[in-house]
Amino acid sequence: MPARSSPRPRASAASAALTLAAVALSFTFVGCPCVSGPVNASPGLRWFLFSNFGASKICPEMLKSGVSLRLQDRSSSIGRFFPMQCSYDVNDSTQTVTVHIAGTGYGYMQPAKRVGFSLTTSVEYRPDFQIAGDDVYVWGRLNRIVQGPSFQLGYVENPVIDVMANVAPFGGIANLIGNQLVAGEMTRGFTVLYNEETGKDFTLGILMPPQRPHHPFEVEDDERYTFANEVVEVHAHQRDYLGPFEVADADQALYLKVSVQGAPVDIMIVDKLTGDAWREAYQTGKPLGPPPGPVQAGGPLQPGIVETRRYKLRPGLYYVVIDNTAAAGLVAPPVTLLSPLGGSAAQVSYMAQVGE
Structure with missing residues (x-):
């Protein structure tokens, strides 16, 4: 094209x-x-x-x-x-x-x-x-x-x-x-x-001390390094590839503080090599499918609760993939009378950190 x-x-x-x-x-x-x-x-x-x-x-x-x-x-x-x-x-x-x-x-x-x-x-x-x-x-x-x-x-x-x-x-x-x-x-x-x-x-924009940017979560543990603290919207049959985030040594773990409004979603953690190939297929319009490599960790995220998840991973770079499709993971976009094919968006607030 x-x-x-x-x-x-x-x-x-x-x-x-x-x-x-x-x-x-x-x-x-x-x-x-x-x-x-x-x-x-x-x-x-x-x-x-x-x-x-x-x-x-x-x-x-x-x-x-x-x-x-x-x-x-x-x-x-x-x-x-x-x-x-x-x-x-x-x-x-x-x-x-x-x-x-x-x-x-x-x-x-x-x-x-x-x-x-x-x-x-x-x-x-x-x-x-x-x-x-x-x-x-x-x-x-x-x-x-x-x-x-x-x-x-x-x-x-x-x-x-x-x-x-x-x-x-x-x-x-x-x-x-x-x-x-x-x-x-x-x-x-x-x-x-x-x-x-x-x-x-x-x-x-320009902020002067002591002003600080607005975020969905307050950083409470100052011993962890914060990669991102934001809100993302993932529509039905779509994904978002967060990161990649680096786990620098064997004593560290990846922490996610996360909540979702709207549709339930899957969180899947994959290494950078797998994530790069999966993302390239996604943004070039290849048919939606599972990751082209192993899922290191993850699980479903249900609406209405705030969770803090700890993922112990080997040193390396990792994508955190938020999946709102039926092609991967354990949950699929819900079907309603207004959206018979499944059409609910998910608004996900997350904070990604690394620490011991």
Whole structure:
């Protein structure tokens, strides 16, 4: 199928590229030989620390895991973007860093339903940070968009929308919405909050100390590292591939604090090799099926309760897959009079952590 320009997914994917760079920049300042007073008072010293100790960490961190897509703040995630290629350039004269990103992903929106896409973009940021007690606030203000974002739509689940994607008024209206969203999201900037004990936190927009982003769960155990703390929406016959999350050594376990509203779902944990292949089939429109490898752990999640699950896994990278299909797991989308084929969405709040 030929590549086509597309609207609303483009907006989400573009903001996802900003999110990835933001999260990566949070690791820039970890382990720096910093003293908060002199660092906060000197923009030149902050740039020196970033360019010499942190810039090289951007791409390794960016390539570790996917990032959620959402159309507005505090809304449920509608999909995920996964970077596959990354490079960067540091400009000492302007004190900016340009990040080049390429990757693929998936999203869900009506009436198109599930869509798969690829994205490339180059974005120039003007980074800064401030040390506030045990917290490091990292800010990124958009300096300019160097290239793109170049968005290519691949699989579209709804065949009618697939055919009409570039036909007015559908394509024209959608592109207008997409461009407005892209412009709005990419000019807001971002804040990354890093704490060595509780991990990283991210939000679009600029937060000043002691402000913190909004999340569904409060972090109570500061001895665990928090990967993610968000709400995702998984429609009937759809999945979400969270992570991958890293278990670094044999003394660690993966913890999930999780609750669901709406339909029951399955949680399945698979290693990165299995998850990459399973996700690729999902976002390119292959028939829904079980994972192409072993399920390491998991089980059904019923609505209305909050659970904390501990998974003892071997060191490695793991996807946490939320499945709302009849093709894998132990539960299937419920059948109702209004949705005889099964059509209930699941809204899942989760916090993923690693610790002993």
